[in-house]
Amino acid sequence: MLGRDFVSILDLSPQSLTRLLDLSLGMKRDGVGPVLQGQTLALVFEKPSLRTRVSFEMAMQRLGGRSLYLSAYEVQMGDREPPRDVARVLSRMVHGIAARTFDHETLVELARYAEIPVVNALSEDEHPCQALADLLTLRERFGSLAGLRLAFVGEGNNVARSLAYACVLAGMDFVCASPPGFDLPAETLARARALPGGGSVTQLFDAHEAVRGATAVYTDVWASMGHEHELESRKEHFAPFQLNAELLAAAPPDALVMHDLPAHRGEEITDDAIESPRSVVFDQAENRMHAQQAVLAALLGGSPG
Numbered sequence: 001m002l003g004r005d006f007v008s009i010l011d012l013s014p015q016s017l018t019r020l021l022d023l024s025l026g027m028k029r030d031g032v033g034p035v036l037q038g039q040t041l042a043l044v045f046e047k048p049s050l051r052t053r054v055s056f057e058m059a060m061q062r063l064g065g066r067s068l069y070l071s072a073y074e075v076q077m078g079d080r081e082p083p084r085d086v087a088r089v090l091s092r093m094v095h096g097i098a099a100r101t102f103d104h105e106t107l108v109e110l111a112r113y114a115e116i117p118v119v120n121a122l123s124e125d126e127h128p129c130q131a132l133a134d135l136l137t138l139r140e141r142f143g144s145l146a147g148l149r150l151a152f153v154g155e156g157n158n159v160a161r162s163l164a165y166a167c168v169l170a171g172m173d174f175v176c177a178s179p180p181g182f183d184l185p186a187e188t189l190a191r192a193r194a195l196p197g198g199g200s201v202t203q204l205f206d207a208h209e210a211v212r213g214a215t216a217v218y219t220d221v222w223a224s225m226g227h228e229h230e231l232e233s234r235k236e237h238f239a240p241f242q243l244n245a246e247l248l249a250a251a252p253p254d255a256l257v258m259h260d261l262p263a264h265r266g267e268e269i270t271d272d273a274i275e276s277p278r279s280v281v282f283d284q285a286e287n288r289m290h291a292q293q294a295v296l297a298a299l300l301g302g303s304p305g
Contacts, residue, residue, distance in 0.1 A: 001298045005111045005118045009128045009165035014197040017135075017169045023294040024136050024287070032293055034064025036300050039095040041065060044086065044110075045121070046072045046101045051261060052121050052129070055288035056098050059296055062289075068094060077106065087114035096300050099123075117299040119292075124158055124224075130260050130284075131162035132291040135170055137283045138216060141256065146171035146198070150258075151214035151251070153177045153207045153241045154268060156184030159220050159260055164192040168199035175202045177210035179237040207241045208250040216256035216280075219243040219268045235267070244270040248278075256280050 001019050003011055012020070041060050043053060053069065060067045077086050087110045090097055096117045101107050104125035111118040120128050139145055150167055152160050156178050164184060167174035174192075176184050183203050192201040204210045211217050222238045223231040243257065257269075257279040265271050274281055 002295070004299070006128060006295055006299060007107055007111050007118060007120045008126050009131055009162045009169070010191065010195075011128075012166075012169060014169045014171070017166065017197075020132065020291070020294050020298065021136055021139050023297065024132070024291045025139065027293050027297075028287075028290040032062050032297075035297055036060065036063040036065035036095075039065040039300055040093075041067045041096045041098055041296065041300075042090050042094045043067055043069045043121070044075060044077065044090075044097055044099045044101075045070065046077065046099075046106075047122065049100060049122075051285050051288050052100055055129075055292055056121065056296075058289050059293040063293060063297060065095075065296075065300075077101075083109040084113040086110065087112075087118075091115040096296065119295060119299065122158065126162045127158045127260070128162050128166075129288060129292055129295065130159055131166040132295070133284055133287040134163060134218070134258065134260070135166055136287045136291050137258070137280050138256075140283070140287075141280070142215070147173070148215040149173040149175065149213055150216050150218060151175045151177065151210045152218045152220075153210060153243060153247070154219045154222065154238065155179075155182045155224070156188070156203070157220060157224050160184060161188045163218070164188060164201045165195060168192050168195045168201060169197040171198040173200045173202070175204060175210045175214070177204045177207045177241060179241065180205055182234075182237065207247055211247060211251040211255065214251050214255050216258050217243060217248065217251055218258035218260075220260055221262070221264055222268050238268065242268060242270065243273050245272055248273060248276075254278070258284060261285055 098119040098121040100121040104123040
């Protein structure tokens with residue numbers, strides 16, 4: 001189902017993505033057994049988190065294993081010791097690593113030197129576990145993903161990049177609308193368009209055009225973690241991309257509202273949008289746990305998939 005690591009959505013094929021979503025749905029519906037009894041997952045986090053930490057810890061607990069949280073202060077990876085040494089030490093003591101890092105190359109180095117599976121719990125390049133949870137949320141609602149149109153309004157950031165790849169693999173149409181200069185990198189567009197699966201990726205600069213015909217409208221913060229100092233300078237550029245009632249009026253009346261959280265209410269999304277009956281924001285948050293259960297079971301040997 002998976003290789004040894006899950007560092008990028010690009011580690012998946014259309015078939016393995018479908019099997020992971022099938023496994024996630026089955027575990028959510030039927031519960032999980034102690035398939036990872038006696039196994040420990042190290043959570044190496046350079047960035048703070050609510051959903052990522054809790055979802056990984058609860059996933060391991062539900063699978064019969066345990067987690068070990070290692071904060072940036074405790075490890076000081078890159079300062080106190082290099083990622084390659086962290087990887088080799090942890091390989092002798094635990095069974096897997098979920099790393100939440102600033103630099104994507106830190107994750108790549110961990111995976112290169114570790115002798116155990118490494119999962120990307122977020123980097124500046126990608127957020128693959130979030131994308132899995134998002135597609136799981138849509139799959140629950142619609143039964144099938146093929147042909148759905150996901151409109152993302154905001155920066156072409158790590159979440160948007162992972163969604164672009166995942167949507168193509170799932171046969172979906174992904175449309176990203178961004179202010180000029182904050183769009184998806186050309187490399188991301190090229191990689192996504194070269195993937196199998198039958199989906200498509202389009203970059204636009206008009207939010208209203210992007211949401212027309214959308215199955216769901218997705219947004220994220222205007223300044224990601226580590227770039228908060230840029231927020232004030234970005235507000236003028238991003239104001240036309242706010243997910244609000246006026247933008248939703250340009251979308252189909254049944255289009256879902258999505259956000260990966262935390263939300264800065266009144267900035268990238270309004271209260272009436274996130275609290276509307278169309279919002280599946282908290283379904284997405286819960287599904288982090290279910291999607292990651294499937295990933296961990298597959299990587300750590302608990303799933304026959």
